[in-house]
Amino acid sequence: MVVGQQGETMRRKGVALALGVGMVVGGNACAQDAGEFKTLSLGQPIRGEITSSDHLNWSDGTRSERYSITLAEGQAVRFATTGPLSASLSFFLEGELLAGPTARGSADLVVRAPRDGQYVISVSGREASSFGPFTLEAGAQQVYDGGEIRAGESLVDWADSSRSIPLHIEREGVYAIRMDSEAFDTTLSLEGGGVSLSSDDSAGGTDSMITAALVPGTYKLTTDGFMGRMGGEYRLRVSSRELPRGVEVATAGTLVPGTPVTALHQGVPVEYRLLVPSPASAVITMDSGEIDSVLVLEGEGVRLEDDDSGNALNARISTVLAPGEYTLHAGSYGRNGGVFTLSASLSEGPGREGDGGLDAP
Numbered sequence: 051m052v053v054g055q056q057g058e059t060m061r062r063k064g065v066a067l068a069l070g071v072g073m074v075v076g077g078n079a080c081a082q083d084a085g086e087f088k089t090l091s092l093g094q095p096i097r098g099e100i101t102s103s104d105h106l107n108w109s110d111g112t113r114s115e116r117y118s119i120t121l122a123e124g125q126a127v128r129f130a131t132t133g134p135l136s137a138s139l140s141f142f143l144e145g146e147l148l149a150g151p152t153a154r155g156s157a158d159l160v161v162r163a164p165r166d167g168q169y170v171i172s173v174s175g176r177e178a179s180s181f182g183p184f185t186l187e188a189g190a191q192q193v194y195d196g197g198e199i200r201a202g203e204s205l206v207d208w209a210d211s212s213r214s215i216p217l218h219i220e221r222e223g224v225y226a227i228r229m230d231s232e233a234f235d236t237t238l239s240l241e242g243g244g245v246s247l248s249s250d251d252s253a254g255g256t257d258s259m260i261t262a263a264l265v266p267g268t269y270k271l272t273t274d275g276f277m278g279r280m281g282g283e284y285r286l287r288v289s290s291r292e293l294p295r296g297v298e299v300a301t302a303g304t305l306v307p308g309t310p311v312t313a314l315h316q317g318v319p320v321e322y323r324l325l326v327p328s329p330a331s332a333v334i335t336m337d338s339g340e341i342d343s344v345l346v347l348e349g350e351g352v353r354l355e356d357d358d359s360g361n362a363l364n365a366r367i368s369t370v371l372a373p374g375e376y377t378l379h380a381g382s383y384g385r386n387g388g389v390f391t392l393s394a395s396l397s398e399g400p401g402r403e404g405d406g407g408l409d410a411p
Contacts, residue, residue: 087170090117092127095187100135100175111178112138117171119188121163126191126208128283129171130158133184136177142170151176160191160208160233160282191283198268201225204287212274217242217288219264224314226291227271230257233282234275240387242269247317247387250276261291261340261388263299263314297389305378310393315341319381322392324349326371330396336365336380340388349376357383371396 090096096117104113121127131137138151139159148169149161163169173186194207198216201223207213217240219225229238229249238258239248243265249258256276274280293314300313305322313320315338324347326332336343337360345365347354350372360366363383380392 087116087118090119090171090186090188092119092188092190095185097183097185098173099183100137100173100181102181107174112175112180114140114172114174117173117186118168119171120168121166123163123165124193126160126162126193128158128160128189128191129186130189131173131184131186132157134182135173135184136175136180136182137184138174138176140172140174142172143167162193162208162210199271199286199288201288201290204285206283206285207273208283209273210281212272212278212280215271215273215286217269217271219266219269222263222265224261224263224291224293226259226261226289228257228259228287228289229273229284231282231284233284234280236284237274237276239272239274239385240269241272243267245269245316245387246385248385249387250384259340259388260386261314262316293389300380300390305392305394307394307396310391312389312391315380315382315386315388315390317382317385317387319344319346319379322378322380324376324378324394326373326376326396328373328398330371330398332367332369332371332394332396334367334378334392334394335360336390336392337361338364338388338390341386341390342383343390344379344381344383346379346381347376348379350374352376 088096098115100113100115102113104115107114129139129141131139137157139157140147140151141149141159141161149159173184175181191208192206194205194209194213194215198218199205200218200220227238227240229236235256236258237248237250238260240260240262245262245264247260247262249260273284273286294312297312297314300315300320302321305311305324311322334345334347336345342357342363343365345356345367347367352371354367354369356365356367358365380390
């Protein structure tokens with residue numbers, strides 16, 4: 051009985067020793083010094099091929115080849131692969147994973163070095179069955195240097211958090227400020243000189259645009275991602291804009307049925323007076339390809355509000371109104387700035403006065 055216990059004890063120790071040796075060997079393989087890998091340089095593509103003899107990733111069965119690259123603190127680099135291989139990229143410093151495959155599944159990776167050092171970029175097959183040749187290239191990315199931007203200028207930047215960028219305006223006028231990115235859903239805001247505007251999707255898709263009348267001075271632009279999720283390359287452009295003839299900054303006034311008003315919205319709701327001489331069916335619309343319009347109608351015991359009942363992001367109110375004076379508040383969702391057209395039509399028709407009904411979107 052004693053002999054059996056000793057034998058079992060020796061067997062367990064042998065297993066533990068074997069496991070320990072295996073862990074050391076595996077650990078050394080994973081922690082291989084970056085200097086032992088092929089060297090990758092900026093702007094100099096390097097060819098490779100994933101085969102069954104390459105390093106095995108025990109977690110998913112894929113194979114990988116690794117390259118070392120020396121980067122300075124703050125340096126931004128885009129790594130990209132081309133070729134038959136369905137590839138994914140991972141970025142390491144001293145064995146620590148800093149960035150992995152993108153959610154979009156593309157075979158590219160943009161990173162920013164947290165400090166001076168020798169980094170490792172790993173090229174792997176996307177699946178355990180992914181093999182084949184590839185070309186890996188590292189290219190320097192433009193990074194915002196902290197300077198101001200002026201009308202007629204643009205910048206390309208890579209960032210993983212919001213930035214504040216000074217905007218210098220020399221001449222009074224109307225300007226279009228656009229931010230677009232293929233990497234994330236952009237948001238843009240403008241502050242200063244009594245102006246406070248923001249934009250999410252005003253440029254179409256997930257890009258942002260602000261149109262604003264500005265006087266000479268310095269303003270603050272804030273570039274960010276939706277819900278603070280920012281990571282990747284974006285472009286920012288500032289340009290002068292010629293408004294259509296007769297279009298000016300929106301100011302309070304009277305909206306005459308049948309006579310549309312086109313104006314530049316500056317992020318603050320503008321009041322318009324609407325006179326209804328007799329019971330009528332009213333249709334009021336606020337259309338824009340640049341802002342997410344919001345309409346509020348008040349008066350004679352009625353208060354109606356609409357955001358997107360028109361086409362796309364346009365506002366539309368349809369109801370029966372009693373005779374009287376009403377106030378329209380023409381605004382935007384999220385302090386957008388851009389050109390809009392406001393119109394109203396009145397017609398006799400069936401309906402209960404002041405019923406406040408809204409047409410279906």
